[in-house]
Amino acid sequence: MTATTPSDNSDAVAEEIVDVVVIGGGAAGLNGALILARSRRSVVVIDSGSPRNAPALSMHGFIVLDGMAPQEILRRGREQVRQYGGLVVHGEVVVAEPALPSADGDLRFTVTLTDGRTITARRILIATGLTDVLPELPGLAEHWGDSVLHCPYCHGWEVRDLPIGILATGPVSIVHTFLFRQLTEDLIYFTQGTDLDDEDRNRFAARGVRIVDTPVTEIVDDDNGALAGLRLADGQIVARSVVAVLAQLRARTQGLDGLGLPMHEPPNIGLGFASGIAGVTEVPGVWVAGNATDLTAQVGPSAAAGALAGADINRMLAIADTDAALHEKRREA
Numbered sequence: 426m427t428a429t430t431p432s433d434n435s436d437a438v439a440e441e442i443v444d445v446v447v448i449g450g451g452a453a454g455l456n457g458a459l460i461l462a463r464s465r466r467s468v469v470v471i472d473s474g475s476p477r478n479a480p481a482l483s484m485h486g487f488i489v490l491d492g493m494a495p496q497e498i499l500r501r502g503r504e505q506v507r508q509y510g511g512l513v514v515h516g517e518v519v520v521a522e523p524a525l526p527s528a529d530g531d532l533r534f535t536v537t538l539t540d541g542r543t544i545t546a547r548r549i550l551i552a553t554g555l556t557d558v559l560p561e562l563p564g565l566a567e568h569w570g571d572s573v574l575h576c577p578y579c580h581g582w583e584v585r586d587l588p589i590g591i592l593a594t595g596p597v598s599i600v601h602t603f604l605f606r607q608l609t610e611d612l613i614y615f616t617q618g619t620d621l622d623d624e625d626r627n628r629f630a631a632r633g634v635r636i637v638d639t640p641v642t643e644i645v646d647d648d649n650g651a652l653a654g655l656r657l658a659d660g661q662i663v664a665r666s667v668v669a670v671l672a673q674l675r676a677r678t679q680g681l682d683g684l685g686l687p688m689h690e691p692p693n694i695g696l697g698f699a700s701g702i703a704g705v706t707e708v709p710g711v712w713v714a715g716n717a718t719d720l721t722a723q724v725g726p727s728a729a730a731g732a733l734a735g736a737d738i739n740r741m742l743a744i745a746d747t748d749a750a751l752h753e754k755r756r757e758a
Contacts, residue, residue, distance in 0.1 A: 433503060435515035436469075438542045443467040445738055446536050446546040448518055448681070451476050452724045453715025453731035454552030455502035460735030462509035466742065469512045469544055471536065472503075477554050477716065478724070480570025486578045487725040498724070516540060521549065522683030523710075529749045532710035537680075547745070548738050551681065551698065551713040552731055555720060557672035558695075560594060560617075564644030565668070572652040573644075573668045577604040579723060585609060590655055590665040592641065593619040597693040598671055605669050606632050613663060615641050615655065637663060644668065674720040684708055695720050704734035712738055 445461050447454045450472025461468040478484060478495045485491050490498060503513045516538040524533040524545060536544045557575065559565055565573055574580045581604075588611040591602045599621075602614050613635045621629075621636065629636055639657040647653040654664040674695030676688075687707055689699040697720045704712040714734040715727035722730065 433500065433513075436507070436512040438514055438538075438544055439467070439469060439512060441467075442533070442545045442547065443469050444546065444742055445469075445548045445550060445735075446471065446521075446534070446544050447550045447552060448521065448536070449552035449554055449677075449715070449717070450474075450499065450503070450513060451552060451554050451715060452498070452502070452728040453554075453717075453734075454550065455499065455506055455731070456728040457550050457552060457712075457714055457731035457735035457738075458506045458511050459502070459509070460732050461739055462506055462511035464735075464739045465510075466739060467510070468506075469514055469546070470503075470506060471518055471538070471544075472513055472515050473517045474515055477557070478570070481580070484724055485580065485582065486723050487728075490724075495724075514538075514542075514544075516542065518680035520683055521681050529752050531745050531749060534684075534710065547710070548742065549684070549711045550704070550731075550734055550738060551684075551686075551711065551717055552715045552727075552734075553677035553679075553681070553717045555695070555697065555716040556675045556677055558675055559672045560592065560670065562592075562641065562643060564646065565592075565670070568644065568652050568668070572666065573670060575670060575672055576723070577601075577608060577669070581605065581608045584667045587611070587666040588664060589613075589667045589669055590615055590663065592655075592668050592670040593617045594671050594673070595619055595693050599625060601669065601671055602629070602634060603632070606634060613637055613665065615663075617641060674716070676717045676720070684711055686711065686713070689718075691720060703737035704730060705737065 444466040445468045447458045447470045450470050458468045458470045484495050519539045520537040524535045534546050585608045591614045615637045641655045643656045645654045654662045676697040687699040690696050698713045698718045700713045700718040704714040712734040714730040
C-alpha cells in the first residue's frame with residue numbers, strides 16, 4: 426500500500442559528481458542526508474513523494490514529534506537538509522548501477538531517473554522504505570491507515586477501548602493479538618485458516634479474546650462509509666470498529682537491481698535488503714537504512730539508522746579523500 430502526496434519544489438539536478446545520492450526521502454533518507462550535509466558533503470536526495478505513512482493523519486511513538494502529521498515531518502526534514510546545502514530532487518529511480526571508478530580508484534555510481542536525468546555519485550544510501558502487502562480482502566485497503574491498522578505502537582492509543590478485530594495472516598498474528606489486548610477488552614481473533622492449538626486457544630480464553638474460525642469474506646461499511654464490521658462466509662456480520670492486520674512487508678526495490686544487493690527474508694514478516702552495522706551492505710559504496718532493511722522499524726529508529734549510515738559514509742569518504750591526497754602527493758614527488 427502506497428500513496429503519492431504533493432511536496433515542495435524540486436531542486437535542480439547537479440551536473441558535477443556528488444559525494445552521495447540518497448535514494449528515498451523519508452525519515453531515514455533525510456536524516457542520513459542531514460548528517461552528510463552538515464559534514465559539508467555534497468548530497469542529493471531522490472524523493473518519489475510516496476511515503477509509506479502517507480495515509481496516516483499523525484505519527485506517534487517518536488518523542489518530541491509525537492502526534493505530528495507525517496507530511497509536516499518530511500517538509501521540515503527537507504527544509505533542514507537544504508539549510509546545509511543538500512538538494513532534494515523529486516523523481517523515481519529507474520536504474521542505479523556502478524560506473525567506472527575515478528583515476529585514483531575511487532568508486533562511482535550512476536543514478537538515472539524515470540525522466541532521463543542522471544546523477545553521478547561516489548556513494549549511495551538506499552532508504553526507499555517498504556510497501557505493505559495487504560491480504561486480498563474486499564474493502565480492506567480502502568481503510569488502510571485509518572481503521573485498518575498494523576502497529577499497536579503507532580496507532581494503538583487512538584483506538585483504545587474500541588471493538589477491534591485481529592485478521593490473522595499467520596502464526597505471528599498470535600503475539601499481535603496479545604499486544605492489542607493491552608489496548609482493549611473487546612477483541613476478536615479471526616483465524617483465516619491459521620491453526621491454533623489447544624494451548625493457543627486456552628491462552629486467548631484466559632485473556633477474554635474471542636475466536637472466529639469462519640473465514641472473513643469482506644469488510645463492511647456503514648451508511649457513512651466508516652468500517653462497521655467483517656462479513657463471514659456464512660453471511661454473518663461481526664461488528665468491529667477497527668481491524669488490525671500484519672501485512673507482508675516488501676522493501677521497495679524499483680530501479681535498484683543493477684546494484685546487486687543481497688536480500689534477507691525474516692520468517693513471517695517479509696523481504697528486505699540485507700545490511701550490517703550502520704547499514705553497510707556487501708556491495709562496496711552502498712549503504713541501506715530504515716524500513717528497506719529493518720522492516721519493522723518505526724519512524725524514530727529509521728531516522729536513527731539514517732544518521733548512523735550517514736556518519737559511516739562520511740567516515741569512509743574521509744578515508745578515501747585522504748588516500749587520494751596521499752596518492753597525488755606521491756605522484757607529484
